[in-house]
Amino acid sequence: MPNPITAPFPATRMRRLKRSAALRGLAQENVLTVQDLIWPVFVMDGEDAQTPVPSMPGVARLTVDHVVEAAREAHDLGIPAICLFPYTDPKLKTQGCEEAWSRDNLSNRATRAIKAAVPDIAVMTDVALDPYNINGHDGIVRDGVIVNDESVEALVKMALAQAEAGADILGPSDMMDGRIGAMRTALEAAGHQDVAILSYAAKYASAFYGPFRDAVGASGALVGDKKTYQMNPANSDEALRLVGRDLAEGADMVMVKPGLPYLDICRRVKDQFGAPTYAYQVSGEYAMIMGAGAQGWINEEQVMMESLIAFKRAGCDGILTYFAPRVARLLRG
């Protein structure tokens, strides 16, 4: 830790380095670049269609052909990764979540299509059962209980199907115990030793996910809440235990989610482990900025940029954000 030594006033005048843009630039500690961005996108079935998500202005569900175009655009902008979230046909949702590991489910089809058309962009996928679960939960439900070990077996099958489809980064967002180790072992055994795991390690049971659930059609499906597996927003030490555990089980990268309300966790995680650390600026955060911006209550673009540099300041190596293409265009100038 640096130990800041400052001479007393007037020898020290903190305003000296704020006097011009040039001096402010020289003294700037953190920088946001396009390389820091992961773009989450919503995929739906069909062809040549886009359905706007009302609670996320500027965001739409895209059919696979449009997702491929989005990936091409992202790659051209220099965005390193795109993250897929499927809007699953309710008819495909079951108690056993079998569609989750179907070779040709929507997410796997989108992964294949992107990797065929834009091979250099990294494709990240979501490993959790909620898009395929009739109960809307991330794990399998038996008699009203989310059963851990059976869910992990299902998640491993899902992870293998995603790796088979060509995913570069798997994002287990389910918060079951033991899933990272089980996935890592299975990936090694199946010859997918180079597939990275970005663990949603410190994922809080948050009300900020509301618009996302609208986007993937999960709002109506969820029975109860996710408090028996996601974190209590009041906890901080627990995040370190979870991150440490996931790294020890073979995660390559770790995530804190949501983002802005949990910057203290980002900083603690980065300081404690020094691992590649990401934050997810979630749908509710996006909606708040867009909503207030639309009212003219804040300057949307400035708040967007300020919110993203805050993640860098808190120690994050990158950010999952729905703003990714807009930011990339802005950074490009």
Ligand SMILES: NCC(=O)CCC(=O)O
């Ligand atoms: N597993 C992915 C999410 O829960 C996303 C949350 C959001 O953007 O609100």
